[in-house]
Amino acid sequence: MTTVIIDYNSGNLRSAEKSFQLMSDELGMGQIKVSSDPEIVSKADRVVLPGVGAFADCKQGLNSISGLYDAIEGHVKTGKPFMGICVGMQMMGTCGHEHGYHKGFDWIKGDVKIMLPNDKNLKIPHMGWNNLNISGNHPIFNNINENDHVYFVHSYHLEVKDNKNLIASVDYGGKITAAVAHENIIGTQFHPEKSQTVGLKVISNFLKWNP
Amino acid sequence: MLKTRIIPCLDVKDGRVVKGVNFIDLIDAGDPVESAKAYDLAGADELCFLDIAATIENRGTMFDVAKRTAEQCFMPLTIGGGVRNPEDVRNLLLAGADKVSFNSAAVANPDIITESANKFGSQCIVVAIDAKTVSPGKWEIFTHGGRKGTGIDAVGFAKLVESKGAGEILLTSMDRDGTRDGYNLALTYAISNAVNIPVIASGGVGNLDHLVDGVKKGGASAVLAASIFHFGDYTIKQAKTHMQNAGVAVRL
Numbered sequence: 001m002t003t004v005i006i007d008y009n010s011g012n013l014r015s016a017e018k019s020f021q022l023m024s025d026e027l028g029m030g031q032i033k034v035s036s037d038p039e040i041v042s043k044a045d046r047v048v049l050p051g052v053g054a055f056a057d058c059k060q061g062l063n064s065i066s067g068l069y070d071a072i073e074g075h076v077k078t079g080k081p082f083m084g085i086c087v088g089m090q091m092m093g094t095c096g097h098e099h100g101y102h103k104g105f106d107w108i109k110g111d112v113k114i115m116l117p118n119d120k121n122l123k124i125p126h127m128g129w130n131n132l133n134i135s136g137n138h139p140i141f142n143n144i145n146e147n148d149h150v151y152f153v154h155s156y157h158l159e160v161k162d163n164k165n166l167i168a169s170v171d172y173g174g175k176i177t178a179a180v181a182h183e184n185i186i187g188t189q190f191h192p193e194k195s196q197t198v199g200l201k202v203i204s205n206f207l208k209w210n211p
Numbered sequence: 212m213l214k215t216r217i218i219p220c221l222d223v224k225d226g227r228v229v230k231g232v233n234f235i236d237l238i239d240a241g242d243p244v245e246s247a248k249a250y251d252l253a254g255a256d257e258l259c260f261l262d263i264a265a266t267i268e269n270r271g272t273m274f275d276v277a278k279r280t281a282e283q284c285f286m287p288l289t290i291g292g293g294v295r296n297p298e299d300v301r302n303l304l305l306a307g308a309d310k311v312s313f314n315s316a317a318v319a320n321p322d323i324i325t326e327s328a329n330k331f332g333s334q335c336i337v338v339a340i341d342a343k344t345v346s347p348g349k350w351e352i353f354t355h356g357g358r359k360g361t362g363i364d365a366v367g368f369a370k371l372v373e374s375k376g377a378g379e380i381l382l383t384s385m386d387r388d389g390t391r392d393g394y395n396l397a398l399t400y401a402i403s404n405a406v407n408i409p410v411i412a413s414g415g416v417g418n419l420d421h422l423v424d425g426v427k428k429g430g431a432s433a434v435l436a437a438s439i440f441h442f443g444d445y446t447i448k449q450a451k452t453h454m455q456n457a458g459v460a461v462r463l
Contacts, residue, residue: 014307019285052304054332123409123432125334125378129214129256129462149214149462151287153334171212194287194309
């Protein structure tokens with residue numbers, strides 16, 4: 001079994017790699033590879049698209065590596081599990097509005113827009129630990145309780161068109177998208193790799209997930 | 212709702228955690244790798260790792276120590292000290308940082324903030340401001356580990372770095388650093404009120420009421436402390452419980 005974390009010259013890669021490796025070792029789920037090689041991505045059992053960055057730059061980073069974008073799309077089309085984190089999750093949407101107007105993968109209908117909290121004392125970025133409001137019973141949240149805290153750091157969020165794609169939200173001067181899902185893909189706005197025990201559980205659930 | 216963060220800070224010099232008073236007279240406070248591990252287990256909300264001598268010694272961040280420290284963190288980690296350009300940011304992210312903090316380089320050339328924020332996102336770019344009181348209600352920026360005055364007004368500079376794309380400000384009062392007299396609340400409030408990005412209060416914590424004051428009176432989004440945690444005066448849990456009892460929402 002191989003899980004590939006995509007390297008496209010952005011993202012807190014080492015952070016993601018070591019959290020996934022820790023959980024993979026615990027579960028005996030094989031190797032975690034950090035790669036930008038489309039061939040390696042095509043052969044992966046699971047793909048993770050991390051993200052620390054701006055939407056425009058991340059998109060450009062993906063496009064600048066020949067064949068990478070197509071390899072990720074190909075992986076998702078085969079029905080194998082995919083996880084996007086932070087901007088990696090935002091890119092699963094239709095379109096991003098950060099530094100211009102940039103197309104995403106369009107797997108989850110909805111645009112990525114700046115957050116506008118209804119309380120003007122709330123600062124942007126939304127940075128820190130917030131408690132999850134989980135909707136439905138997606139396996140990614142197995143053994144995770146409503147009101148468990150996870151770590152966020154973002155200024156934009158994916159406004160999903162269809163509520164059935166929204167599997168968790170948080171309150172930050174309004175309802176903010178925390179996690180989305182559709183068939184074999186899931187995305188988290190929060191950083192499971194930085195959310196201590198709760199985050200490691202999310203990663204473990206993803207590695208065990210067989211959609 | 213979002214919780215107030217409690218952030219222990221590792222000031223690192225020659226591979227060891229150190230703690231000084233007003234940025235000088237440093238004493239040893241332990242091994243950074245062991246400290247990081249302990250703070251992660253204790254439920255710290257984030258960790259800050261500052262290579263405090265990098266700029267003075269005219270070199271980049273100590274990658275090896277930073278990397279070994281990062282390996283112990285499953286909480287967000289900000290690394291700073293000697294960060295000069297977007298390449299340094301990328302290298303620190305690869306070493307395991309989640310956020311990277313600019314100080315002297317951002318004062319010398321604020322455009323470096325924009326360049327880095329465009330590449331890695333504002334959420335990843337912290338600007339550390341070291342400020343000293345020059346007259347009541349007036350604070351000046353110092354760089355090079357607090358050694359070099361700049362004549363730049365701290366409040367004006369905070370607004371500038373926000374407009375340049377910084378995602379967070381780590382605000383240290385040099386007058387208070389290591390004194391245990393509490394945060395400079397007037398400075399903290401002036402900066403928190405001037406910008407719409409999160410401000411981390413730093414410098415001067417001696418007891419747990421100081422943490423509460425930083426949030427309630429200073430308007431800070433997060434509170435940083437070093438000595439009280441490094442030397443075992445209080446645990447992270449005690450700090451959080453105290454803040455919760457004082458009406459500040461925390462992650463327990």
